[in-house]
Amino acid sequence: MVEFRIDKASGLPAYLQLARQVREALRLGWLKPGDRLPTVRDVVATSGVNANTVLKAYRELERAGLLEARQGSGTFVKATLGSVDPEVMDRLRAKLVDWVDEARAAGLENEDIDALVGSVLTEGERIEVP
Amino acid sequence: MTAVVETAGIAVRGLGKGYRSSVALRDCTFDLPAGRVAALVGANGAGKTTLLTVLSGLLRPDAGEFTLRPGERVAFVAQEKPVYKHLTPRVVLQLAARLNLVWDQARAQAWLERFDIPLDRRCGQLSGGQRTQVALAVAIGSRPTLLLLDEPLADLDPLARTEVMRDLLSEVADSGATVVMSTHIVTELSGVVDHLLLLAHGTLLADGDLDELLAAHVMVVGPRAQESPVRGEVLWDKHLDGQSLFLVRTPTTPVVSAPWVVRPVSLEDYVLALLSATRKGDVA
Structure with a gap:
């Protein structure tokens, strides 16, 4: 439920x-x-x-x-959403940990990181206007 | 989107109503499909009560006309939640049973019991919230196909508001009734209503499917600027020291470049923006 x-x-x-x-x-x-x-x-x-x-x-x-x-x-x-291979998940997570370390070292706060991730994600969803 | 076939519920054409010194409703035209749950929103004095009272059949319009579904059973709960002060809720239900051609005693009584309303205390001694529940129980018991509610939530605490809306939605999901409900509590409407009627100074500013209305607008936020970087009609703008906001009507999600961002518009954003634009009196 x-x-x-x-x-x-x-x-x-x-x-x-x-x-x-x-x-x-x-x-x-x-x-x-x-x-x-x-x-x-x-x-x-x-x-x-x-x-x-x-x-x-x-x-x-x-x-x-x-x-x-x-x-x-x-x-x-009816269908399930394909769960990602655990190994691939681990690899992605490890990369993300490195990336977050780098961002923190550069002085970014959690909010800055959120904003940055958000902007990259929405960039992928852009709809071109003629 | 596949089109869902909806039958007409209320069709309103050019409805107008004036009082001695003022105009309460001016040239209102809209369609509300049957089975919709519509929020009627607007500032005080916008004409919400007049519109509901006209639709209830209690007030004759000066201009225009409206049609309901054939055989529509209308229940109207007025803002004052009128119940006889000297009668107890139990007697109010007995009275309603005799006054209504269609009456479901079990439903009406269940409503009162669910909300712990004392059945044998005089209505005059009940709280405002409890009197609201008595008025709603009478409305529910009459098995309406069109339910008109004027500020049903105003006297209720936040928990009761949530419970009343949930139970009202369950009742109308069962019966397929159409609902028009006036309210000021815009922040609690998302997912609760599916249709919007927005009134200002007696004029309908916007109406339609809530999701479609909101999807046709974006909030564009960025550094202080004279003009929106997004093409489309600017319905509202606000300029702070270092920031400008524009509410823009646009059919597709526009592309903006940093530092500008585009945000979806919430119901609250939309309503407040449209109402404040009319208040300033500078609408084009």
């Missing part, structure tokens, strides 16, 4: 926050293929999220091929 939470101050739309939380649960193995997701009604009753918002999140995940709605029986996990 996933417990959904909405960060109301976030600029990220609520349905995308829900979709992200399902993706996280898949990545962390809390949800596995074949698992049944809480019904829209249950999510509304437990999390106080609007039914249309929950539906929109589920539809988004269905389109992404992660969930499937079965007529009359609910919404189920």
Whole structure:
């Protein structure tokens, strides 16, 4: 069972926050293929999220091929999100540790590091405007 | 996005209402699909109560018209949460059972029990929050298909607000009712409402699907500057000593170069920006 939470101050739309939380649960193995997701009604009753918002999140995940709605029986996990090879994870982490050391040595605080990482991540998501 | 087929709930066309010395509502036109949960937001005196009262059928508009779904059952909870002071909640429900053609006693009573409202104490001796719950119980018991709520959360503490919204959303998820709710508590609406109606000085400033409205805008933040580095209509701007902020309407996420950044717009950003722009009176 996933417990959904909405960060109301976030600029990220609520349905995308829900979709992200399902993706996280898949990545962390809390949800596995074949698992049944809480019904829209249950999510509304437990999390106080609007039914249309929950539906929109589920539809988004269905389109992404992660969930499937079965007529009359609910919404189920269809696919899992490929977990990364532990060795690759270790290697990436080690590189990141070196990088953070270097950043600290250069006088960056955690906030500066956050801002820098954030700017590089959003750079990858840029949409070109004609 | 696949289009979800939505049926019309409320269709409002050119609605206007004036009082002796002022205009409360001016040329309001919008569509609200059935099953939506809409927040009606605006400064005091913006016309929110007038709009709700007109939609409830209790007040005749001076201009324009509106249509509801055929057979719509409307419940309206006014801002004052009017319940008879000398009656107990139990008797208020008995009265409501006789006054409404459709009545679900179990639902109404369950609502009061869930919120620990004393059934046999006179309403005059209940707190403002408890009277709100009695008024909401009557509204829920009448099994509305359109629920109009004027400041339903104003007398409630933060915990009760969360619980009331959660339970209201559950009720409407079951019944498929459309909700229009006026409120000042904009910071608590994300994920709770899916539609926005924004009023200022009797005029509708914005309306539509909440996600779509917010996605069509960005907040551009950077060093102090006269003009936004992003093309598009600037709805609001603010200039501090070393920083400028622009709220820009733009269909796609724009590219800006450092030191400028683009941030998504929260509901609070959006509402405050639009309302403060009208207050200054300098909207183009």
